[in-house]
Each structure stands twice: as C-alpha cells, then as structure tokens.
Amino acid sequence: MTEVVQKIAAEPKRNQAEARRVARLHYSHPGCCLCGQTVGEQIAHLDHNPANNDPDNLARLCHHHHWMYDIGLFSLSALKLQRAHWELTKGKPTNAFMKDAGRKAAVTRAAKGIGSEMALKAVATRRAHAKAAA
Numbered sequence: 001m002t003e004v005v006q007k008i009a010a011e012p013k014r015n016q017a018e019a020r021r022v023a024r025l026h027y028s029h030p031g032c033c034l035c036g037q038t039v040g041e042q043i044a045h046l047d048h049n050p051a052n053n054d055p056d057n058l059a060r061l062c063h064h065h066h067w068m069y070d071i072g073l074f075s076l077s078a079l080k081l082q083r084a085h086w087e088l089t090k091g092k093p094t095n096a097f098m099k100d101a102g103r104k105a106a107v108t109r110a111a112k113g114i115g116s117e118m119a120l121k122a123v124a125t126r127r128a129h130a131k132a133a134a
C-alpha cells in the first residue's frame with residue numbers, strides 16, 4: 001500500500017446514516033438546537049470525529065450553526081446546554097427564562113446597593129430636564 005492509501009484506510013469511517021438514526025432516537029425534537037431551523041438540518045459530531053456516533057457526541061444543527069461550531073465560535077459545554085434546553089422545551093424556542101428578568105435584576109441591585117448613586121443622579125437629571133422644559 002502507498003502511504004496515501006494507508007492514511008485513508010487509517011482514518012475513522014463516517015456513517016452518517018447511523019449518526020442520523022442515533023440522533024433521532026436520542027433527540028426527539030427536530031431542528032437546529034440553537035435556532036430551531038428544520039430546513040437542511042445536519043448532524044454534528046461534537047468531537048469532530050465522524051466515526052463517533054455516541055449520542056452525547058451528536059447534535060442537530062442547521063448548516064450555519066454547524067459551521068460556526070466547527071470553527072470554534074461555540075464552546076462544547078454551551079452547545080450541550082442548548083441541546084438539553086431544546087429537549088426540555090420540546091423543540092419550541094422560548095425566552096421564558098427572561099420573564100421578569102428586569103424586575104429580578106432591579107431587586108438584586110437594590111439588595112446589594114449597586115448603582116443607587118447612579119439611579120439617584122439619573123432621577124435628578126430627569127427632574128431637572130422636566131423642570132427646564134416646563
């Protein structure tokens with residue numbers, strides 16, 4: 001065997017049909033686990049080893065997000081977190097975790113006394129502008 005043939009023979013074998021079957025079995029909700037797009041859905045191998053079809057190594061991604069993951073714009077832990085969230089929300093995008101976020105942040109800031117001087121200055125500025133306008 002030539003060196004090139006030996007190198008190709010030694011590379012891990014891709015079995016995309018098997019990867020799709022495993023992903024379908026373990027991740028019931030179709031669509032990219034980051035954006036929900038179902039058109040052109042791909043199965044990503046999170047360790048970049050196409051022969052590793054372990055369920056934990058697979059994620060459904062759209063072409064765009066697959067590319068972004070492959071060039072390193074998302075961490076492995078962030079993608080796994082999103083994949084779990086996608087299963088939890090049964091494939092429906094949600095921003096429920098943001099509900100009352102502003103009020104909760106205000107309560108936290110007040111409890112810690114963070115930003116109170118700035119808030120008082122902002123109130124004084126608004127009142128001064130309102131007085132000047134009247």
Ligand SMILES: [Zn+2]
Nearest residue numbers: 032035062065
């Ligand atoms: Zn996507």
